[in-house]
Amino acid sequence: MRNWKKVLGVVSAAAMAATMMMPASVFAAKDETFKIGVIGPMTGDYAQYGTNVYNAAKIAADEINENGGFNGYKVEILDAGDDQGDPEKAVNAYNDLLDKGMQMLCGTVTSGACIAVGAEAAESTFLFTPSATALDCITAGTNEFRMCFTDPAQGTKSAQFISEHKLATKVAVLYDSAADYNSGVHDAFVEEAGNVGLDVVADEAYTTDSNTDYSVQLAKIKKSGAELLFLPNYYSDNALILQQASEAGLDIKFFGVDGMDGILNVENFDKSLAEGVMLLTPFSATATDEKSQNFVKAYGDANNGETPNQFAADAYDVIYAMQLAADDAKITPDMSNEDISAAMSASMVNIELDGLTGKAKWTEDGECDKEPKAFEIKDGAYVEMK
DSSP: OOOHHHHHHHHHHHHHTTTTOOOOTTOOTTEEEEEEEEEEESSSHHHHHHHHHHHHHHHHHOOOOOTTTTTTTTTEEEEEOOTTOOOOHHHHHHHHHHHTTOEEEOOOOSSEEEEEEHHHHTTTEEESSSSSSSSSGOSOOTTESSSSOOOOHHHHHHHHHHHHHOOOOOEEEETTTHHHHHHHHHHHHHHHHHHTTTTEEEEEEEEEGGTTTHHHHHHHHHHHHHHHEEOOHHHHHHHHHHHHHTTTOOEEEEOOGGTTGGGGGGGGOGGGGGTTTTEEOOTTOOOOOOOHHHHHHHHHTTTOOOOOHHHHHHHHHHHHHHHHHHHHHTTOOOHHHHHHHHHHHHHHHTOOOETTTTTEEOOOTOOEOOOOOOOEETTEEEEEEE
16 A cells, blocks of 8 residues: 555656646645644643644645645644643653554654653654753754753853843743753753853742742842842743732842743733833744734634734744755655655754744754844833843
8 A cells, every 4th residue: 555655756757747737736636644643732821832833834824835845745633632831741642643543743842852752762763842942842853853942041042142142140030840841941041151251140940830939039139139030931920920919019030041931821910010021032023023923813813803912933943944845855755754754854954044033053962053033021011132
């Protein structure tokens, strides 16, 4: 059966070449489709991340299908696997998607889950995470790539930006010491702070099971004389930190990284508390360039007027990068996951994507090379900082 599929693929490809004037919707073979899985938190505290990734992946796939697909074949985004940010649930979702025919993975979304799934996918299923930032997320196999910055890169770039723009000299940090993402950003930030002339006058931690009361840590930060509080946490924690900081009368600047993105959409959160908050993130829905605005409109049209966050932009770029690699590798849907994975991995170092989140290239170890962007929240919108 497999050999017949290969024959059909060749014949269909030849038919495409002979009918260049036919609409782009005419594909190599009607019944041959690349199947891409998406895994992330579709419910729970971090659902904004997972749903944005899934929705954006579908938009990108629809656009790509209108323009020739992956190497002349249609691409299908399978129903999303909901891991709720939990590693064990992520592995279960991965296996379920394999049973449904998944050949490539856009995910997972969060770091702990990605580390677990990466161990399963190593040298087997092509894995491309839009947003998992821990170093170990893509180290299990040579077939694993990421679109976003690593945790250390975010911490290092944040310290450099704060210093270069003279935002503060005395800084404090408040972070979840039990989470891979938060700790990774924190450690690199503290290390680089000493190299760029920043004085870390308070370094306070909490854990995931105690993330409802920050009064003790905030009191210490207030007493320290810090001018800026660095928050390498996800938006759900940061929203509560900002609220309690306000109640404690803490007059200080706030700076976050990509996990902060989404804070303006937290239910019942007083958005005025985010006024002046700064963060590193690769995308803003308020950007004025044509590419960003077209994406924002497409996302809103497909999702009841919702506004995409940077996780959506990263996922959108992932699918388009997959297309470039698939075209370069000349893969076909009848190939095994292992063969697709090997071919895609080899081609990733050949491509360059001019995407929503910037111009990106990839190294052999799967890391993305692009420049960060910084934004400040003003009047409920992200304004790029220069």
